[in-house]
Amino acid sequence: MKVKKHGAQAIDAAQVRTTGLQATAAPANSPELSSMARMSLPKWLMTILAVVAIFVADTTTYYEVAVSVFYAATLLAIEAHLNPRGLWACTAGGLVLILVSFALTAHGDLHAGLVNLIISLCTIVATAYLITKMRAARLAAQQAQSQLIRMTRIQSMEALTVSIAHEINQPLAAIVTSANAGQRWLTQNPPNVTKAHETLERIAADAQRASTIIARIRGLTRGDAPHQAAFDINTALQEILALSKAELDLQDITVSLQLEEALPAAYADKVQVQQVAANLLLNAIDALRCVPPTRRHLQIESSLVGGSFVQISFTDTADGIAPSIKDHLFDAFWTTKKDGIGVGLSLSRTIIDANGGRLWLDEDHHGTGACFRFLVPIAPIAPVA
16 A cells, blocks of 8 residues: 655535434334223213203204204214224114104104204214224224334344444454464464564454444444544544555555644544545445556545534545436445445445534545545534633
């Protein structure tokens, strides 16, 4: 790996959009129809008084006045407090009251009264039928919602598994590389115990890093707040670059570092920010494999933006990103790589958003390759006592 270091360069301020990590799954509200809330005594009394009033009015008025249809309104008012048997019992009671009232009515046109009688009977039966259908539809909707929640949880577990598999790939590869190097040091004559010990320390560090990544991804999927703390962003970038040194050397990629000196400390989850940087670095390596070795250059920059954010940029000299692909770059499980799984950029954006920053593709970049930038906030200044 050929690394070139340059002085600081001024970078224009970018507009910052901060979003929160949201948990979208909510528990369903699914009361069973058989265990509906009991109606209070005052409401029962009001319902009985309404039924009595309807009965008296229907009995004392003329046949032509169809007061009895209001029984359907009382049925609708109390249906939430009735189980299926109670619903049809109240319906039958309403039918009886309509017939008794018709028999006791002594005024008006009997023919018109018969028509109103049939209409009233049909109305209350139709109301009870529609309430039954409405309950069945409500129950089906609740069951569908419960099924959807179960499917969401399953998909969340799938996403968690894929994300962990994607993110721990690099530390596991580093562990394998260090183990192979350790074997070579030990097979020398005489064995180089000092170098072997150093490789064991690297293996332990990479294993701890993999464990930390798994814990942070689990927390991210649960909506936990990131473990934010102040850290040196330039040092964090150089640590990630050191982990990828073997791959950069193998691909003959020249890395140009333009890290602004005396940057204020970043305030974010260091492990998560390093995950994002590692993803962008690996994406750049994959893109540069497709161009001749003489064109394989990667530029990594850090700078202060707007006095409140540190900006990190990864710019490669590959063939760039096709316009048709740009709209899907940050979609989960969408990838153009043959062996890709399509969670790297999606997860990276989620991580940066959760840490109060922003990740985007700089479409105004002048060059053949792609330029990804992300912002993380700087650490707050402690008040002077």
